[in-house]
Amino acid sequence: MSTLALSTETTVIEEQLAAARAAIAERTTVTNVVLTACGGSYAVMMPNEYFLSTTATTLETHAFNAAEFTARSSKLVGENTVVILCSHSGNTPETVAAAEHARSLGALTVAFTHELESPLAQASEYVIGYQHGPEKSESYVAPALLLRLVAGLLDDREGTTLSASIDDAVAQLPTLVGDVRHAHTAPADAYGAQYKNEKLIYTMAAGSNYGTAYSFAICLLQEMQWIHSQAIHAGEYFHGPFEVTDRDVPFIALVGLDETRAIEQRAVDFVTQHSDRTLVIDANTFGLDSVDESVRGIVSHLLFGPALRAYADALADHRGHPLSVRRYMWRMEY
């Protein structure tokens, strides 16, 4: 289904992004934004909910699983709403239904997908085709393009001046991601060798990095490695989950650069003291000096993804369990 020919050219992507941004800017009555998708694509929405909610002075933002969004049928969704969706294949039934639901209420719909001919692309007014696979540019993957659209939306509707810094950071991603991958290749290999027999690995983060921790827990560990997991919110850790901490319980904890860093650091200080099996990844090591300081916090999640992917690849290798194997997904009706 997915072919290189369908990996959209960067000039086309820029046109699609500009058209969606202009359409949002032109709808001057917009009062709220909904970000909705399923699984890994929903996780990509979460940092953008954080970015919008911590920056906006007028716009209200919510992120929902797409099935939940449609079932809720909120009366606050209508002509004054921008609904942003994402599905890699563009075939996710719940996300297509969410686009149709939103559009039937008069909301402005913008979809991110790898497949420009897909049902989601057809159901949505504006479509941005992101790149994927070995030929992709790291500046044209879904999380990077979504962040650029949201920065543009904030500038146009909230009077901020974020786009230039975000666009500049995204343009640097091929180098930044390459450096992060390189830095984590050897540590990830050692991690894979040491943790290959784990039945359960928790992840932990807060703020704009919670989505990346969630994605790693549900997609990489549960879905692709059949390893039990939960993405623990670092602020919730001390109010229940921390009682499962023990010397042999593995945690992967993220420490980012946004307003919730102190929350994440407090959880890391505890978990590293009481478990011998912790991996801490700190965005301070991502070499973000060349990124405008004001956006380093929100940009960090674009690097946590590739960093964590190195650990998933290494776990898959040492476990002899390729990330592509599924026992239910794509193999049966459900």
Next chain:
Amino acid sequence: MSTLALSTETTVIEEQLAAARAAIAERTTVTNVVLTACGGSYAVMMPNEYFLSTTATTLETHAFNAAEFTARSSKLVGENTVVILCSHSGNTPETVAAAEHARSLGALTVAFTHELESPLAQASEYVIGYQHGPEKSESYVAPALLLRLVAGLLDDREGTTLSASIDDAVAQLPTLVGDVRHAHTAPADAYGAQYKNEKLIYTMAAGSNYGTAYSFAICLLQEMQWIHSQAIHAGEYFHGPFEVTDRDVPFIALVGLDETRAIEQRAVDFVTQHSDRTLVIDANTFGLDSVDESVRGIVSHLLFGPALRAYADALADHRGHPLSVRRYMWRMEY
């Protein structure tokens, strides 16, 4: 710290509830509601976020962990915001800080707590003291009172007529909860005997019941039984988590009566087919015929809590691990 003498009299609670409701009604400029707390108290907020968000035509609602709420420092929080908080002891530092943060921005603060002299009670403008412990009335516990306040808020600010039905349902709780407890005592004991050696039990729900599934996962299983868990959103299950499903992986799945019932049922249909260790609790068995049909969905979470508690009590009994035991909480600085 907690004593029966501090379990507030029902006449006083009614006065506190009425005062908070009137204060919210009088602030006619209110445009958004924030529900914030930590852990189990945060979980109690979640169904009310659902109730507000699915009912409101003007008010925007968000629920946050209290540390995250303060760190976000949203510019949308101010004089036009009602911030509702909850802490059992009233001593939770993050929740007290959230009340102080909200109040400094001019928001109207309403706190639920068992301790009327606590820091949270002092930090908040309006306080509702809920009952707890063996002498409590099921009509005066935190989730019931919070739901009544929210129904009143909706009636006063959104023109709905929900309070009468909600108040009536809450008044029936002593009977309804008693019946649910009785119905689940024997099944829970059998469950405890059969599942006492499990290292991990997942929970699953959507919509207004997700909070109860979350509470059971992080407070009852992780905190009080040191059993690994994750509260899987039923709509997310098919987009990652379902790949960990196997014949011997235990799930506790809730099926409620709100707009997300079909989402929960779809997940139950799959998990019961592929795991032999599932417990499904359906709100259809809660005997809610005497509750106004229009509010049965949102009322269900008030019964899922006591139903699940029977299973926690039985697990604790068969495992010889009392629910009151902690290894970190209350035992050290963190």
